[in-house]
Amino acid sequence: MxxxxxxxxxxxxxxxxxxxxxxxxxxxxxxxxxxxxxxxxxxxxxxxxxxxxxxxxxxxxxxxxxxxxxxxxxxxxxxxxxxxxxxxxxxxxxxxxxxxxxxxxxxxxxxxxxxxxxxxxxxxxxxxxxxxxxxxxxxxxxxxxxxxxxxxxxxxxxxxxxxxxxxxxxxxxxxxxxxxxxxxxxxxxxxxxxxxxxxxxxxxxxxxxxxxxxxxxxxxxxxxxxxxxIALSEGKQQQQQQQQQRSIGKRVLIKLWLGWETIFHKMMKLKPVHIHVEDDPMLHYRLIKYKGNELELHKDEKLNEGDLIAELHFDNKRLSEIAFTSKNPLVVAVKTIREVEKALPKLAVMLAAEKQAKDIKAIHGITMINRGADKLGFSIHELPDGFFKRSTEIYLHILMKVLTPPQKKELISKHKAAQKQTAEEPRILLMSTNYLYKHFQQHL
Structure with a gap:
């Protein structure tokens, strides 16, 4: 027993x-x-x-x-x-x-x-x-x-x-x-x-x-x-592992770069577009007068020199997080555009509350990450040839090289193939505020 x-x-x-x-x-x-x-x-x-x-x-x-x-x-x-x-x-x-x-x-x-x-x-x-x-x-x-x-x-x-x-x-x-x-x-x-x-x-x-x-x-x-x-948890763990894989030199470089960006934001008086208070913003903006050639907007609207615009800037900390957890530039582009789409309703509300709201003609940004932006209602324009275009292209190429993870040898060919599917040169993204208010303000 x-x-x-x-x-x-x-x-x-x-x-x-x-x-x-x-x-x-x-x-x-x-x-x-x-x-x-x-x-x-x-x-x-x-x-x-x-x-x-x-x-x-x-x-x-x-x-x-x-x-x-x-x-x-x-x-x-x-x-x-x-x-x-x-x-x-x-x-x-x-x-x-x-x-x-x-x-x-x-x-x-x-x-x-x-x-x-x-x-x-x-x-x-x-x-x-x-x-x-x-x-x-x-x-x-x-x-x-x-x-x-x-x-x-x-x-x-x-x-x-x-x-x-x-x-x-x-x-x-x-x-x-x-x-x-x-x-x-x-x-x-x-x-x-x-x-x-x-x-x-x-x-x-x-x-x-x-x-x-x-x-x-x-x-x-x-x-x-x-x-x-589960997917979000695994993504965060992967991001943490990848962060640890970055070389000391690259981590220092990114820290310095993001530190400079903080100073730049204060100098330019950029305003963050927070979707949620506790989250890092994807976009920042400032109101400036447009300088450049005449550009087409929506429904026969035109942007002329001297018009008031909201100049958009990506938050490079958020861009770094997206880039370092993405397999290739194509995925970076898709994720970034989705983040921009989430931020546009909040941007519309913020611009409508500006003292100069009635004078803001358009939102305007320059980026290499423009694949799919037309689906959101942006018109995409080439930068005029000249020093500004060349210097911007160099800056943005260096930025993406710094922010993105090192590619393994077996992934280099895939990486290059993906690059061909994305824009290699910086482009101007443009959207009239009339279009922004009509299509995004009510979605917040």
Whole structure:
């Protein structure tokens, strides 16, 4: 009898307790928290629920928040229309077993079957199989790592006991508001129809969640799906690794360059265009009189010498971050234009608030990164031949060489091929303020 108990103890230790310790405490082969600056993930287990999941989706839509739903197969089979809506509204759907049973009490073959059955339902409804899995109660067994070798195991950084109706909305709100921070993976429940939960507990969760969403939005935080949070975390880690790869000489050079840029911004009295207060701006501007040849704007408008313009400048710190985490200049161009697109609504508001707002004819910038700028409404013009064009070209080539990472030998040919797809010479980007206000001011 003693031998039987001893062997049972050893079995449970290796089959259940050690895997649980590795995953829950040490994070072995699981994702628990993001390494990001302004994003967090909301995750919901046990649904979908015919009453509360629909209310939850309405609330997420109100705050433009994306989430990840780990669904129980039997519930998903009952309410496929809710899975369909999750997919349509940009949320991610993950697997939470076919029934809400712990993996400790199931054979490896049974766990595998639970995952497959649930994924079959997800695929039938959405057209895609999920690659994200959360075991009930976050409990793993020894064979789960093999069963889910092709899946991302997702746990959490914060849970609150919201499955119990005894936890009031007020108490739950207080607990949740302590976790309004980047990188958090919050575990909540949109269904109380599982063992140990209360059917109406999600009612309190929804009240607390609205307070949380408001607080997170006010802080400038963005609620994203698990795949987005994983991608952003990996991108930041890659950036940190690449930063470490920079030579000491290059790091010193970049530091000096960015230090000079700070002085230049103060001398020129450039104004930063902050999308969020806590983020570095992508653009800066100053109001000056245009000097140069007549240029075409939109709808027969023309820019003439002496007209007031907002002269745009990239923030080279942000440009450095983009360049050093991009594989080639083409990717740099795409990412940069996307950042500019995000900044234009804020720029429109700032220009409209200037004392000389009615006199500002256009926004104007000179850059080598102009691929795709026409899609935003910029007209692209060549610089007139002369000393200014040659000196600008040299400056911008040196700048990109300093900011971008060294290319490995095997990537040089690809690097050169990508360069051919991007502009090799600086160009003038021009947009009338009338066009800017009409197409971007209302998007803030």
């Amino acid at each position: 003693e031998n039987l108990i001893t062997w049972g103890f050893y079995f449970m230790t290796f089959y259940a307790f050690i895997p649980g310790l590795l995953s829950r405490v040490f994070g072995y082969r699981v994702f628990k928290k993001g390494d990001v600056t302004r994003e967090l993930a909301l995750t919901f287990d046990d649904g979908p629920d015919p009453i509360y999941t629909e209310q939850l989706l309405d609330l997420l839509k109100k705050y433009d928040a994306k989430a990840t739903f780990f669904v129980v197969g039997v519930h998903a089979k009952q309410y496929p229309e809710l899975l369909r809506r999750m997919k349509q509204e940009g949320h991610t759907i993950g697997v939470h077993n076919y029934e809400h049973k712990t993996n400790w009490l199931m054979r490896p073959k049974t766990v595998k079957k639970h995952i497959q059955l649930t994924n079959d339902i997800i695929e039938e409804v959405t057209g895609e199989r999920s690659i994200y899995y959360r075991p009930p109660w976050g409990i793993m067994n020894l064979f789960d790592y093999r069963n889910v070798s092709k899946l991302h195991i997702v746990l959490w950084s914060s849970l609150f006991g919201d499955w119990s109706a005894k936890l009031t909305a007020e108490k739950l709100t207080k607990r949740m508001l302590k976790k309004v921070a980047p990188g958090e993976v919050l575990l909540l429940h949109d269904c109380g129809r599982t063992l140990g939960a209360d059917v109406d507990a999600p009612r309190n969760m929804l009240i607390a969640l609205e307070a949380y969403l408001k607080a997170a939005t006010d802080k400038g935080l963005k609620m994203v799906t698990i795949p987005e949070l």
